[in-house]
Amino acid sequence: MKKPCRPADICAHLGDDYDRYLGAIVPPLFQNTLFTRKHEEHGYSYSRINNPTIEILEKKLAALEHAPAARVFASGMAAITATLSSLLHSGGHVLALRSAYHPVIGFLDTEMKKYGVEVTYLERFTPEEIERSLRPNTRVFYLESPSSNVFRVLPLREIAAQAHACGAVTVIDNTWATPLYQKPLELGIDYSIHSATKYLGGHSDVLGGVVLGSEERMDALRCGQRASWGACMDPFAAWLLIRSLRTLEVRMARHSASADKVARFLQEHPRVRSVRYPGLETDEGHTLAQTQMTGYSGLMSFVPDADNEAIHAMVKSLDVFEEGPSWGGFESVVNTPGLNPNREMLQFEGIPQGLVRISVGLEDADTLIEDLDRALNTLPR
Numbered sequence: 001m002k003k004p005c006r007p008a009d010i011c012a013h014l015g016d017d018y019d020r021y022l023g024a025i026v027p028p029l030f031q032n033t034l035f036t037r038k039h040e041e042h043g044y045s046y047s048r049i050n051n052p053t054i055e056i057l058e059k060k061l062a063a064l065e066h067a068p069a070a071r072v073f074a075s076g077m078a079a080i081t082a083t084l085s086s087l088l089h090s091g092g093h094v095l096a097l098r099s100a101y102h103p104v105i106g107f108l109d110t111e112m113k114k115y116g117v118e119v120t121y122l123e124r125f126t127p128e129e130i131e132r133s134l135r136p137n138t139r140v141f142y143l144e145s146p147s148s149n150v151f152r153v154l155p156l157r158e159i160a161a162q163a164h165a166c167g168a169v170t171v172i173d174n175t176w177a178t179p180l181y182q183k184p185l186e187l188g189i190d191y192s193i194h195s196a197t198k199y200l201g202g203h204s205d206v207l208g209g210v211v212l213g214s215e216e217r218m219d220a221l222r223c224g225q226r227a228s229w230g231a232c233m234d235p236f237a238a239w240l241l242i243r244s245l246r247t248l249e250v251r252m253a254r255h256s257a258s259a260d261k262v263a264r265f266l267q268e269h270p271r272v273r274s275v276r277y278p279g280l281e282t283d284e285g286h287t288l289a290q291t292q293m294t295g296y297s298g299l300m301s302f303v304p305d306a307d308n309e310a311i312h313a314m315v316k317s318l319d320v321f322e323e324g325p326s327w328g329g330f331e332s333v334v335n336t337p338g339l340n341p342n343r344e345m346l347q348f349e350g351i352p353q354g355l356v357r358i359s360v361g362l363e364d365a366d367t368l369i370e371d372l373d374r375a376l377n378t379l380p381r
Contacts, residue, residue, distance in 0.1 A: 015059035065179035067212035076195025079209030082225035090116035096142040153285030160188030181295035198328025255298030258365035298360035327359030
């Protein structure tokens with residue numbers, strides 16, 4: 001078989017090497033810690049450094065995102081912290097998005113500051129914001145697009161050009177869009193990161209993270225942070241992710257179609273003040289998203305027309321949507337970042353009071369709409 005280049009073919013066959021593994025249609029799981037080489041020099045020694053199962057996954061992910069190379073980690077946060085730690089040193093400065101994933105903000109504000117790294121948070125990464133915030137020691141632009149909770153879309157080409165002009169590198173969390181719908185390296189971004197726990201895994205049964213970039217940068221991460229810190233992916237987790245990738249394109253098409261239907265329902269509902277979803281033509285980021293994305297995933301947020309107490313009761317009344325913190329699995333999930341009592345944090349991250357985030361799963365869209373409609377209609381008028 002010639003090398004697959006279409007997403008579905010990459011997920012189904014790339015790297016599986018049937019001849020090497022006795023014709024097994026599913027590559028074997030190398031759940032071993034070490035590799036002996038008394039009789040053959042095969043290139044493997046210890047699974048913290050490299051492993052055949054992990055390499056198959058990395059080949060698939062790199063091909064999906066049109067990246068030269070990929071390195072997988074034990075979790076999305078492991079991938080993010082390893083990347084940032086490899087780029088930031090004492091006396092360095094990072095520009096980061098205010099509405100990025102909250103644990104990343106916590107990492108920058110605590111762990112990185114311990115080592116003398118300074119952080120400036122930007123709301124939208126406009127050229128003017130960047131220019132005002134740049135310093136001679138700015139090393140990294142940390143981005144997320146669309147961003148967590150409020151789904152802000154950033155102009156990635158322009159940001160990358162401005163970063164490179166001042167000698168900084170760009171890092172993006174691309175989890176929301178998946179490699180199917182956004183390829184940041186083609187837009188000039190240097191490092192693209194995913195929490196594989198979300199859509200790449202898709203079954204809510206595996207933790208993982210991946211970083212994509214140039215061969216040189218990925219080799220430095222493998223031999224540096226991943227090997228030294230030990231935040232490597234378990235081979236069984238890699239095997240589960242290989243399984244999950246086989247249905248990624250099918251699952252994402254379902255997530256996207258259902259999310260579009262749900263978002264349009266919410267937009268028209270009389271008990272909803274606003275909806276945040278870049279797939280809607282009325283969303284502030286929609287026009288920009290069309291220039292750098294080819295599709296939309298299933299995560300969105302909305303603000304019900306009620307006070308926090310009523311919104312809390314509404315969420316508890318949902319039957320199909322389960323309440324929980326993660327997203328990207330087969331199941332529909334609801335979370336309430338806008339009910340956080342820390343008003344200062346909400347204002348900092350740009351989260352409106354009462355904002356509810358939902359992850360649209362693989363259930364029938366009409367079932368989800370019926371569940372939301374019933375719950376929204378319990379709100380006092």
